[in-house]
Amino acid sequence: MSVPISILVSVSLGFYISSRPNIAKYVINVASIMMTIPSLALYGVMVVLFAPFKLGLGIVPAISAITIYSLLPITRNTYLALNQVKPGMIEAARGIGMSKNQILWKIKIPLSIPVIMSGIRIAIVMGVSVATYASLIAAGGLGYFIFAGIGRANLTMVLVGAVLISALGIGINYFLLKVEDWITPRGLKVKR
Amino acid sequence: MIELTNVTKKFGNKTAVNNFSLHIEKGSLTMFIGPSGCGKTTTLRMINRLTPFDNGNIIVNGTPINDIDPVKLRRNIGYVIQEIGLFPHLTVFENIAIVPRLLKWDQKKIVHRVEEIIELVTLDQSFVQKYPLELSGGERQRVGLARALAAEPEILLMDEPFGAIDPINRLKLQDSFLEIQEEIKKTIVFVTHDINEAIKMGDKIAIIDKGNLIQYDDVSQILSNPANEFVENLLGQDRNIKALSLKKAKDYVLKDGFITVLDTETHETIEKKMKDKNIEIAFALDKNNHLKSRFVLEKATSNKRQKFIHNPAPWTIERQNNINETLSKMLEIGENQLPVVNRKKEFVGIIKLSNIFEEVKKKHIISEGKN
Numbered sequence: 001m002s003v004p005i006s007i008l009v010s011v012s013l014g015f016y017i018s019s020r021p022n023i024a025k026y027v028i029n030v031a032s033i034m035m036t037i038p039s040l041a042l043y044g045v046m047v048v049l050f051a052p053f054k055l056g057l058g059i060v061p062a063i064s065a066i067t068i069y070s071l072l073p074i075t076r077n078t079y080l081a082l083n084q085v086k087p088g089m090i091e092a093a094r095g096i097g098m099s100k101n102q103i104l105w106k107i108k109i110p111l112s113i114p115v116i117m118s119g120i121r122i123a124i125v126m127g128v129s130v131a132t133y134a135s136l137i138a139a140g141g142l143g144y145f146i147f148a149g150i151g152r153a154n155l156t157m158v159l160v161g162a163v164l165i166s167a168l169g170i171g172i173n174y175f176l177l178k179v180e181d182w183i184t185p186r187g188l189k190v191k192r
Numbered sequence: 193m194i195e196l197t198n199v200t201k202k203f204g205n206k207t208a209v210n211n212f213s214l215h216i217e218k219g220s221l222t223m224f225i226g227p228s229g230c231g232k233t234t235t236l237r238m239i240n241r242l243t244p245f246d247n248g249n250i251i252v253n254g255t256p257i258n259d260i261d262p263v264k265l266r267r268n269i270g271y272v273i274q275e276i277g278l279f280p281h282l283t284v285f286e287n288i289a290i291v292p293r294l295l296k297w298d299q300k301k302i303v304h305r306v307e308e309i310i311e312l313v314t315l316d317q318s319f320v321q322k323y324p325l326e327l328s329g330g331e332r333q334r335v336g337l338a339r340a341l342a343a344e345p346e347i348l349l350m351d352e353p354f355g356a357i358d359p360i361n362r363l364k365l366q367d368s369f370l371e372i373q374e375e376i377k378k379t380i381v382f383v384t385h386d387i388n389e390a391i392k393m394g395d396k397i398a399i400i401d402k403g404n405l406i407q408y409d410d411v412s413q414i415l416s417n418p419a420n421e422f423v424e425n426l427l428g429q430d431r432n433i434k435a436l437s438l439k440k441a442k443d444y445v446l447k448d449g450f451i452t453v454l455d456t457e458t459h460e461t462i463e464k465k466m467k468d469k470n471i472e473i474a475f476a477l478d479k480n481n482h483l484k485s486r487f488v489l490e491k492a493t494s495n496k497r498q499k500f501i502h503n504p505a506p507w508t509i510e511r512q513n514n515i516n517e518t519l520s521k522m523l524e525i526g527e528n529q530l531p532v533v534n535r536k537k538e539f540v541g542i543i544k545l546s547n548i549f550e551e552v553k554k555k556h557i558i559s560e561g562k563n
Binding site for chain 1: 240242263264265266267268270271273274277278279280281282283290291294323324325339340349
């Protein structure tokens, strides 16, 4: 739901700031501050912000909040990934006559994929737990079971919700680990 | 081939390269040497426009390099740096094929070229599907050289290519690199901080200190006429011994005084052949010309009968080894003659201690006569 938006925004943001260390500092700081806002409060802020457009409750503020949350891990990992490529490697690429674009697509990106991907994985798994609160602002989701269960003092209902959410998180994490492994270039995985 | 005229480069207030003029001849191997931070690497990087220069002019192949698109220029100049230059996510094949692909060669030609170049740098064809992390330092360096040569550039720039290699393998790499250069005859600029490497490898040496070009000349000229104290110190007290390293084993290879036989022949036949020809040494070769064993027929003396000795796996000298290394090996194993092989381990002849002394003596008489 909010994941594709967040990946799109954060990865491109990461790319943009990767070659602009001055801007990068601010972007990463702002994203870090966003993450320290309690998730419930962030939902609240979103609801208020979107209220004038009659979108105050429901899916729109929920998606915005989760997107903001996942911004940091993905942006930061993309930024770090692109900058951890050894300068010697880039020198060599320039030296043999690769253009800037070729260096980005053929060298930097393949070498950065594992790190970017693990940022995305962290963001998504975190997103799953943050999404629990979404039911509070009428966006539905598995969180409904937990809050409804608490309201009725129904332990089974709370547990069902909690187990389902954990299972979802674990399942997604496992699946993404597989994806990460699959898209990592083979040469980076070989052991000496 | 490469012409630098009054080239100057400043980093801020610091002059990294001060008014360099030098001409690098086609097909020659020029060494840039000096302490770290002296400007040797900067000069190298200016030749393929990785570092822009402030003043002066650099002409490659008749064209000022500032008139050539840097990306195009670099594709026509091989570039080798320390081993980190290989791309870990690409196989050896893809690493070598990278420049030909940039130049849009067709696939067949690339495959053929990679095969050829792997052979040239004496790696096994099975390496092409491996990844750089699976290779040893020396193997990576060979792949790096192969990549630089893949698109058949006329010029090769090498920035301390053997710097990260252990001393033993470095010597081996130097030897095989010299053999390769003998075959390909590229114009090479080679940066090093190792004076022995510079003397061993170079046709010419450019000695650089604090951004100034101190001396640029043939290696033998530099050894016999150092321009100033700095050069003298750089060369060291033992420069006469170092001068020995200018001569290679291949300069003293003898093709007579021994016979070669097939390693399939029986010892009796070999012994008979040697006696018939009155020859003391025979080398057994297989059909690929690889040295398999040595036979010695010791002369009979008053109290000793003639003895026939079979010596499997004899010591050898590579033809690119210099006379320093050759003498050192002879001292080490106590032999006054050694078989010589090339980098493919094919037998090429024999080298004799007495012959080296003869040659050195002749030289001395000639050079004394001249002075």
